[in-house]
Amino acid sequence: MRALVWHGANDIRCDTVPDPEIENPRDAIVKVTTCAICGSDLHLHDHFMPGMEKGDIVGHEFMGEVVEVGADAKSALKIGERVVVPFTIWCGECDQCRRGNYSVCERSNRNKALADKVFGHTTAGLFGYTHLTGGYAGGQAEFVRVPMADRTHIKVPDGLTDEQVLFLGDIFPTGWQAAAQCDIQPDDTVAIWGCGPVGQMTIRSAILLGAKQVIAIDRVPERLAMAKAGGAITIDFEEESVVERLNELTGGKGPEKCIDAVGMEAHATATLDSMMDRAKQALMLESDRAHVLREMIYVCRPAGVLSIPGVYGGLIDKLPFGMSMNKGLTWRMGQTHVNRWTDDLLNRIQDGQIDPSFVITHTVPLDQGPEMYKTFRDKRDGCIKVVLKP
Incomplete structure (x- = not known):
């Protein structure tokens, strides 16, 4: 598949990489239909965030269609469903998740020992971010593996476009x-x-x-x-x-x-x-x-x-x-407890109180992503928000 990959400071490329696979029974594979470049991604692009490694797939604001579901996630997700994927990976079972503090989930960061050492206590795993938050492959790609997918998703009702709901995953x-x-x-x-x-x-x-x-x-x-x-x-x-x-x-x-x-x-x-x-x-x-x-x-x-x-x-x-x-x-x-708010915000979108797509200024194919990182960072061409289409 094609994906945007970090190679170092100011060096993100559109590479061909292996397709993701189910690694855990709670996983799902999502075919990405729309993703976006976030301001937080610029911190990675400019290498202000520690813990990046060459070859990391970036991007944490994405949505798409479920194409494969692990055995333990089948009660929550079905093949063909449209989902927005929150940037915070959460288990739904630890003490913090039970309190609604999803961005500090105690179990989703697979590099917990490293995060404990740096932060004092671990935070949640995040998509497409540093290895301090798990080093999970991001969603600026054609496909993505979603860990703990039975919890880490937002189902999209019929009748709403990708652009209307995409930003429920982060901004x-x-x-x-x-x-x-x-x-x-x-x-x-x-x-x-x-x-x-x-x-x-x-x-x-x-x-x-x-x-x-x-x-x-x-x-x-x-x-x-x-x-x-x-x-x-x-x-x-x-x-x-x-x-x-x-x-x-x-x-x-x-x-x-x-x-x-x-x-x-x-x-x-x-x-x-x-x-x-x-x-x-x-x-x-x-x-x-x-x-x-x-x-x-x-x-x-x-x-x-x-x-x-x-x-x-x-x-x-x-x-x-x-x-x-x-x-x-x-x-x-703090990082956002995404799913704490999304039911209310989805209702507000459906009621017409707000259409988050107003912020989009540029929509381009995925392979133009590296160029658009620079356009977004340098605020050229009136750029406020970039949407990518894999």
């Missing part, structure tokens, strides 16, 4: 969780840093959850225009001061809820902290750029909430934690 529930864990109240202002695909879903989730005003921060004109079309007040951080504008919009009090939809590769314009981050990153003195986190801590209203769906990979420096403690800020973060 839609990620944006929703980012907003939901803010405990949004009707008089809240929610500020969101980053208007990429996750930021766009977060904007619409915050509005659906009843925020009084949603403010979106970015510098890319196409992203800002999409955010504004979704109901947000926008701030172009290259044209105006984020701190001054947020104070102006909140009567000097700051937003109650702040969401980091950027993560470890934050950009800023000629700020001292961002220049220091880039220098330290180049010298391997830190792994992640924390400009957005510092700015959120500074502007957030005392007793507010910081929500962090943006991915961080390792170490950051010069974080004003004393400021956060003295302001009494609550931090909520």
